[in-house]
Amino acid sequence: MKQRTLARDETRHLDLLTQEEINSWIHDWELQNHRQASVLDPAPLSDPLWIGAVEAFCAFLQTDFGRHPYTIQIHRRNLRVFALPFFRDKLQLLDLADIRDHSRLMSPWLRKQFGLAETKIKSIHQSLRLFWSWLSEEGVATGQLVLRSRRLSPTQTPLRQMPSPDDILSWQSERSDLRLMLLLGYFFSLRPQETFALQVNDFVAGTLAQSQEACRVMAAVGLYDRLLVKVYRQKSRGLDHMPDPKANSKGLVACFSEEAARVIVSELNQRQRDEPLFPFGADWYFKSWRRGGLPDLTLKDCRRASLYWLGHYTKLDVVGLRNHARHKSIETTALYRRRPLDLTVSAESLNLDC
Secondary structure (H helix, E strand, O other), rough: OOOOOHHHHHHHHHHHHOOHHHHHHHHHHHHHHHOOOOOOOOOOOOOHHHHHHHHHHHHHHHHHHOOHHHHHHHHHHHHHHHHHHHHHHHOOOOOOOHHHHHHHHHHHHHHHOOOOOOHHHHHHHHHHHHHHHHHHOOOOOOOOOOOOOOOOOOOOOOOEEEEEEEHHHHHOOOHHHHHHHHHHHOOOOOOOHHHHEEEEEEEEEEHHOOOOHHHHHHHHOOOOOOOEEEEEEOOOOOOOOOOOOOOOEEEEEEEEHHHHHHHHHHHOOOOOOOOHHHHHHHHHHHHHHHHHHOOOOHHHHHHHHHHHHHHHOOOOOOHHHHHHHHOOOOHHHHHOOOOOOOOOOOOOOOOOOO
């Protein structure tokens, strides 16, 4: 199949999404652009009352939960294009509360009708469960949905390379902002949007940093313990303010390398305390990194590679790694301690002495 390169305007919002949300968007794009000949084009929800309920739900996600506009857009499309048309237009249900009696039938129909990938089915399930929970809180529905998923094939660690701290420290660039971005993203294990939002006064150093738990945990396993950063906001595209970071992600994060800490502090001491480290928009820095950053390492990979190294080459246990990464689930943290599958290593003969 001939590949097509999409304009940056069509894909720039993906920089702010999770991998699952990116996979969902890709599948939707394929449907809309007839990239899968065997798949029918889905018909959007037609009932104005049900559409109104979806829009009220989306407004709730924005006002009460502060969800990012692109996340809300995915939930809206999942509901209006895939999930609810099955119940209202296919089954001719009149009441939203009746969805529960037929929910187990939705996933098989979606697979058969549209050939949806299991990652997309999972995304639709998540949207419908959130919508159903909201309906229950509104007194419209009761009971629990039955949604049938198939087991997803395990995925491998999404890293083309796994740089060590020495690899990161040795990288030089004519762009000081790109090098600082790399050091912060790797040695604090930060998400790109968290890095972009930092100011000098977000950092704490010396004995005050040592007194905080984030640094004490690092010291207990022989890692550096005199520099930390406060993570409490992120820079997101399309917003005129800097919202909270990803759920459960606020906190103090320690730098685990003395050499990196000294380079970072030297750079920070040349700035004003309330000066943004990265004053331009997130898109500008993503584009700059693709053009001049460390080859084969995305800004998201800086965090992934950092957590992989900490999980495999230090004595930091999974609880300490989870708190450092600020993961909601320890199962997520466990993924970063998993070795990528590589079955290409081979030898012509077996000799233990060479």
